[in-house]
Amino acid sequence: MSDASPADERVKDISRFRKALIRPELGGMVGTVAVFTFFLLFAFDSGMFNAQGIMNWSVVSAQFVIIAVGACLLMIAGEFDLSVGSMIGFAGMMIAIFGVTLEWPMWSAIMITFVICITFGALNGYIVVRTGLPSFIVTLATLFILRGFTIFIPQTLERKTIIGGIRDVAEGDWLAPVFGGKILGGLFTWMGDAGIIGVFERGTREGQPVVDGIPMLIVWAFALIIFGHILLTRTRFGNWIFASGGDADAARNSGVPVNKVKILMFMFTACCATIFATCQVMEFGSAGADRGLLKEFEAIIAVVIGGALLTGGYGSVIGAALGALIFGVVQQGLFFAGVESSLFRVFLGVILLFAVILNTYIRRIITGER
Amino acid sequence: MSDPIIQMKNIEKHFGSVIALAGVSVDVFAGECHCLLGDNGAGKSTFIKTMSGVHKPTAGEIIFEGQPMDFADPRDAIAAGIATVHQHLAMIPLMSVSRNFFMGNEPTKKVAGFNFFDHEHANTVTMQEMRAMGINLRGPDQAVGTLSGGERQTVAIARAVHFGAKVLILDEPTSALGVRQTANVLATIDRVRKQGIAVVFITHNVRHAMAVGDRFTVLNRGQTLGTAARGEITPEELQDMMAGGQEMATLEGSLGGTV
Structure with missing residues (x-):
């Protein structure tokens, strides 16, 4: 048997361009460059690129990243979670109920909230794999159930839908700063003193830098990107995620525990939503029943802009993170540029449509369909 | 010849009141390609699903490498060395x-x-x-x-x-393929057999079976019609057995022997 049979003359060498096109992150990379070029040209003087401005859109982008990483891995595993937004509202409310109303120590309120929310995620997953129903419908039900509880519980217990005072309760707690704290404060003070970034010129904070540290929200976003990317591309579990979303039956025939993979991904998505919610209530100091509205769609849009296929089996965490970055930069950038904010929705719709069309085209290249 | 690597003895499989397999016996030796032929509904699929651990037989015995086997699920069969x-x-x-x-x-x-x-x-x-x-x-x-x-x-x-x-x-494996691709797959089967692996080749195409098969077993209506070694049987006879004989012969006549 010849070990080097001649190359098949009908297999055309694919061009570098097409090869690059197959990488799921490409759309996100091009989009990121385009968005930054645009705002550097048209909004450079608006303060968008000074320390405060950068922190502004970084925080917004990081919020999108946290939920996009969860949605991305779940979508690659072949499922959706529409309950992310409600889960954010619900998780925030749980922390407030346990921490403020029931006066539990903050760390235990946060922990019990994680347990409850991840259990709901597992329940979503269990129902989906057990019944074989589309996750779209199952999690749509969860969307309403969780939102209903988020309004009902505080109204029954406190006769209001916004519970404040979380910051006072969290004072001195060991776990709360992991979500609500800031790091590298010393570095920013030094940069302020050295004149690299601006300092407040009057008021009670005179002399302090305008940005006094990196919020833990951003740290969480980076941690989740790194974790998700390594899990997906460098572990056997990552291979199972791709396989479960690519073709669940073929994966099962090869001995991949598809149901387990899917349930775990639902749990991970719920975990990401809870991280988001915890950071948010620590920042605002309050929990509101309307928090997280429409976040599920924003997460899915970021993931799709990042090159993942809605049908599963293909995508990248880096791409989803870039999608989230585009999302955050454009949303805040239009504000800086003084553009009417309703146009953001127009932009969102257009870019979503464009991304989906591009992704379908890319899938044809990969699978060789015509 | 040594002992068969896998023996299926009088396998019966009932789905409720439907008898899908009514006592099928097949044995396969290492390094042979055993073709399982049969028309649609003959019970080929049910039979191989029994062999690969998807279905549990209602009655009958599976002996793998001399040991009676009882597969709980496909993973058991895969672990034992039966791949589908x-x-x-x-x-x-x-x-x-x-x-x-x-x-x-x-x-x-x-x-x-x-x-x-x-x-x-x-x-x-x-x-x-x-x-x-x-x-x-x-x-x-x-x-x-x-x-x-x-x-x-x-x-x-x-x-x-x-x-x-x-x-x-x-x-x-060949039912959805073109001529050239079929030839490639058949060549692969031949190569695998020579490595000493037992191949069970399910098909309803007699020509594909004849190309690589060492022995042929024909199933019809959930029963074994018989097993023949290569050279003991002609393609026409196989075709007749699969289709249930007489009826097909008349039909074939009217089509001018093109089937």
């Missing part, structure tokens, strides 16, 4: 050949206490195996979707062999 290559549902088009090849059997290496997917090893092995099977890949990261149907079957067979299959069940 399905016509569809074997490969995931969006994933690379290398990721597909090792799906469910991913090699890992430890880095800093964590287990990581050993892509380097996976890619090297995949390229070697594919070259041995005569498939030219652009690279191990080429998506399976770009391969032809015959190449996908070949990858699936190569994968089963690589992971230590002793009995390879091929469920109609």
Whole structure:
């Protein structure tokens, strides 16, 4: 048997361009460059690129990243979670109920909230794999159930839908700063003193830098990107995620525990939503029943802009993170540029449509369909 | 000849009031290609699903390497060395050949206490195996979707062999393929058989069976019509047995012997 049979003359060498096109992150990379070029040209003087401005859109982008990483891995595993937004509202409310109303120590309120929310995620997953129903419908039900509880519980217990005072309760707690704290404060003070970034010129904070540290929200976003990317591309579990979303039956025939993979991904998505919610209530100091509205769609849009296929089996965490970055930069950038904010929705719709069309085209290249 | 690697004795399978298999006996030896022929509804699929652990037989015995076996699920059968290559549902088009090849059997290496997917090893092995099977890949990261149907079957067979299959069940591997691709798959079957693996080749195409088969068993209406070795039977006789004889002969006559 010849070990080097001649190359098949009908297999055309694919061009570098097409090869690059197959990488799921490409759309996100091009989009990121385009968005930054645009705002550097048209909004450079608006303060968008000074320390405060950068922190502004970084925080917004990081919020999108946290939920996009969860949605991305779940979508690659072949499922959706529409309950992310409600889960954010619900998780925030749980922390407030346990921490403020029931006066539990903050760390235990946060922990019990994680347990409850991840259990709901597992329940979503269990129902989906057990019944074989589309996750779209199952999690749509969860969307309403969780939102209903988020309004009902505080109204029954406190006769209001916004519970404040979380910051006072969290004072001195060991776990709360992991979500609500800031790091590298010393570095920013030094940069302020050295004149690299601006300092407040009057008021009670005179002399302090305008940005006094990196919020833990951003740290969480980076941690989740790194974790998700390594899990997906460098572990056997990552291979199972791709396989479960690519073709669940073929994966099962090869001995991949598809149901387990899917349930775990639902749990991970719920975990990401809870991280988001915890950071948010620590920042605002309050929990509101309307928090997280429409976040599920924003997460899915970021993931799709990042090159993942809605049908599963293909995508990248880096791409989803870039999608989230585009999302955050454009949303805040239009504000800086003084553009009417309703146009953001127009932009969102257009870019979503464009991304989906591009992704379908890319899938044809990969699978060789015509 | 030595003992058969797998013996199926009087296998019966009932689904409620339907008797899908009414006592089928087949034995397969290592290094032979045993063709299982039968028309649609003859019970071929039910029979191989019993062999590969998907169904539990209602009655009858499975003896694998001299031991009576009782498979709880397909994973048991795979662990014992019985691999099934399905016509569809074997490969995931969006994933690379290398990721597909090792799906469910991913090699890992430890880095800093964590287990990581050993892509380097996976890619090297995949390229070697594919070259041995005569498939030219652009690279191990080429998506399976770009391969032809015959190449996908070949990858699936190569994968089963690589992971230590002793009995390879091929469920109609050629039924959706063109002439050239069929020839490639048949050549692969021949190569695998020569490595000493028992091949169970399910088909309803007599010519494909005749091309590689050592022995032929015909199923009809859930029963074994008989087993014949190569040279003991002509393609026409096989065709007749599959179709249930007389009826088909008349039909064939009216079609001018083209079937």
